[in-house]
Amino acid sequence: MNSLHMVQHEVPLGWYLLLSAVLFCLGIVGFLIKRNLITVFMSIELMLNAVNLSFVTFAHQWHQVRGQIFVFFVMMVAAAEAAVGLAIIIAVFRARATLAVDRIDLMKL
């Protein structure tokens, strides 16, 4: 009860969720409109972290540690994804000499 009490006095939970939603939407927008592959990639990371924030918030609210544990999983996957994704980006850059997303359209029929 005490911790909830403290939170209540500092920042309400809803604000955290709102921040998470805002960050997520920023990520989506960045993902959709940016042309540079690295920026697109960073947008994905942004979305992941937005979700992490909401996980932590809910975990706090429901007094359950599961949500926080899950965050570690997400971070781990994100790290692996970053390694693979950056490798792919480097390979793409070597092959095409560009990082513009709309120029990388080999799969087009």
Next chain:
Amino acid sequence: MNGPLLFLPLIPLVPFVGFLLNGLLGRRLPKAVVSTIALVAPLISFLIVLHAVFLVSTGSVALPVIEHGAPTWISVGTLHADFGSVLDPLSLVMLLVVTGVGFLIHVYSVGYMHEEEGYWRYFAYLNLFLFFMTVLVQAGNALLMFVGWEGVGLASYLLIGFWFQKTSAADAGKKAFIVNRIGDFGFLIGLFLLLANFGTLTLNEIVAKLAANPTMTGGVLTAIALCLLVGAIGKSAQLPLYVWLPDAMEGPTPVSALIHAATMVTAGVYMIARTHFIFDRSPFALSVVAIVGAATALFAATIGLVQTDIKRVLAYSTVSQLGYMFLGCGVAAYSAAIFHLMTHAFFKALLFLAAGSVIHALGGEQDMRKMGGLRTKIPVTYWTMTIAVFAISGFPPLAAFFSKDAILYAAFTSGSLGKILWFVGLVTAALTAFYMFRLWYLTFWGESREDAAHPHESPWSMRGPLVILAVLSVCGGWIGAGRFGAFLAPAVGSRTAEAAGSQVEIFLTVLAVVVALLGWLIADRMYRQRPESPAQLAAAMPTGYKLLANKYYVDEIYGFTIVKPLLVISRYLLGWVVDVGILGGLAWLLAGIASLGGAILQRWQSGNLRSYAAWLALGAAVLLYFVLAPHVFEAAGLHLGMAGH
């Protein structure tokens, strides 16, 4: 199992390990290692069998040994099949022949195949064959026996087509496999009938059920027996399915000796003896067995008279001798049949190996018209071959004298049909002596007609097995049909109708020897004293000679009546109408629908990463909306201002 250990499961497993080692690694191993693996495997099996023989003869193991508690193989509904093996007098004799002769032929192969490209492949197949053959022999239930049965067919196919670059060898392999399939089909139907009527495929359970039901005769048992007989006919190359065996001579000669003379082709005889309790209840099926056997014996012997390829003569001789064994089974003299099976394994393997030695000496020549005068050049081969020729012709005291007489005597004493069967057998004996001595004279006597390089005697790895088999061909019959029959009696039963008296038996024996002598004298006259006479005889009777030389045109008749129509049906009806028309049409229809759908949907696939991402986001948003719409606004309203309750 109680009592001393017999290591029965190891008998097939050791050659299987040999097969795996040589088959998987043989390509990279040196020849010496390959041969060692290939020789040690059958040797271990043979020693295990000898060990079992020793235990049986000292009385520490009582036959039959039926292995209980073996690993379960199939257990579905009422069908229960395990890997259990059975050791009774019948399988013991057969195992001795298979592993013993098998080992000798392995040794011989080391010399014979030394220069071959696929040395390791050859020995892998040979070990595989021994694995399946011992499985077949030991199997305690008919289903496991069928596995061995199919497996030896596979090994036979692989080895006939060993020189697969040669079209004729590849074709011969296919022919053997396909013709055997026809027989296997019969065997399989027989198994289904057994299962349907007895609810089990374990042999001793069937025996027990039959014994509990002594009035059950004919009818369904005849059907089962005839189906099994079809299988035996295919495997043992009897009329009308014998056509694959002469062609199987395309394989390496040791293979012909092991698989197509000594062991695999006798599996049919073994199977009939193994399931004799069914045949015994069906006199009709038994007479069919006897007639098929006698007819085949005579038929194949006549073809053998005029063949010029040394291995083909032996092939037809094998078919003919297998006919004898069927004849023996058909008059319910199973022990005589198995006795002949054993002696035949000795002298026929010897004949083939000696023929292989001749072929080896002449650098691959198989045509007897190009041989001659070899008796001083390859003396060991000559003497061992001589023993085999005398043995197969039935001269005392060599092996076939005892076993062939046992069959002929059993035939003679088995009712009215028996006299005819006996007479056919007697004529066949004369023909056998004639063509064997013809082969002998053409190969070893007279002037040399070959134009190849100087003939040379084979290495010791080949001569050794020849000598051992020659000794066995001499002594193999000395056990005597009586004692042999008494030994086998617990497994195959003994015929009760042996009351014709010893004078008849002596008379028949003398007659058989006289007939064989006659065959020899005619051959001697035609091929030694007057070598020009065979050609004159052929010229005098062109029709008869052509008929025999072309093997009664059986291959042509089969080709015209069965193979051609099948091909036409396959190519036009099944190939064009069913395959291309119906199945192909369906496939095209499905493909058409798919590609039409694809043509429409491909517009969607722009190849642009951002458009994919947009679709993804849109999809996720729509999903979220439908899932969360009822809650989302409410929850937001609750929590934004006042967290907690």
